[in-house]
Amino acid sequence: MRLELARLHHDLNATMIYVTHDQVEAMTLADKVVVLNQGRIEQVGTPLELYRNPANRFVAGFLGMPKMSFLPGNVTAIDASSVTVELISGASVTLPAASEHLRKGSAVTVGVRPENIDVVEPSESALTGYMDIAESLGSDTYCYVKTDGQETLTVRMPGNFACNYGDRIGLRLHVDECHLFDEQGNAVQKPSRMAA
Incomplete structure (x- = not known):
């Protein structure tokens, strides 16, 4: 049905409004997405x-x-x-960020997408954990890792990854692909984004 809707949108070349709770539909069908949270617009932009x-x-x-x-920290x-x-977990991570409104001791959250994490030897990283469950999907394997701080991270690996x-x-x-959120959950901008 998603493919048919995309074809219809293309063939009609008309403005269409499509309401969905399915983020995959929003990402694949929309030219512009309006993300709503309890009736409030959180953000508008391309997928x-x-x-x-x-x-x-x-x-x-x-x-x-x-x-x-998401990894909470200070x-x-x-x-x-x-x-x-x-x-x-005690591990430290340094992220590019424009930090005007942050202070030492501020509670923050580091956000990281599955494709922006590499699995390495424990001796090669301060952030360590244990493999929990792996979902082998053929082209990709999604590994669910429990960190030493008990957070669960999803890691996208090649389909032939063995664990x-x-x-x-x-x-x-x-780190250049990670996101930083302040105590209120707002994104802390990266320096390059501020200059643009």
Whole structure:
């Protein structure tokens, strides 16, 4: 049905309004998405704009399949273009961020999508955990990892990735692709986005 609706939209070349709770439909059918939360507009933009630059945690968690994982932590260091966050597990991660309204000790959340995490040897990363469940889908394998801080992360790996329940692993985040959310759940902008 999704393909038929997309063809109809293309053939008619007319404005259409489609209301859905299914984020996959929103991502695949829309030229522009309006994300609503309890009647309030959270963000408006193209599907990829919202996916890559969510305005807040609600939008970040709504778009993407599988969903974005969230790691709570506290700010331990700030400079002009980055913020260092200590996660519950004790691991630290430094992210590019414009940090005017953050302070040392501020509660924040790091958001990371499944494709922006690499599985590495535990000795190669401060962020470690245990393999929980793996879903092998042929072209991809989705690994659900329980960190030492007890957060669950979803990691997208190639379809031939082999792992066993309980394996100890390291996790390397692609920090340039991670998202940072303040205590209210609003996105902390990256320096390059502010300059644009």
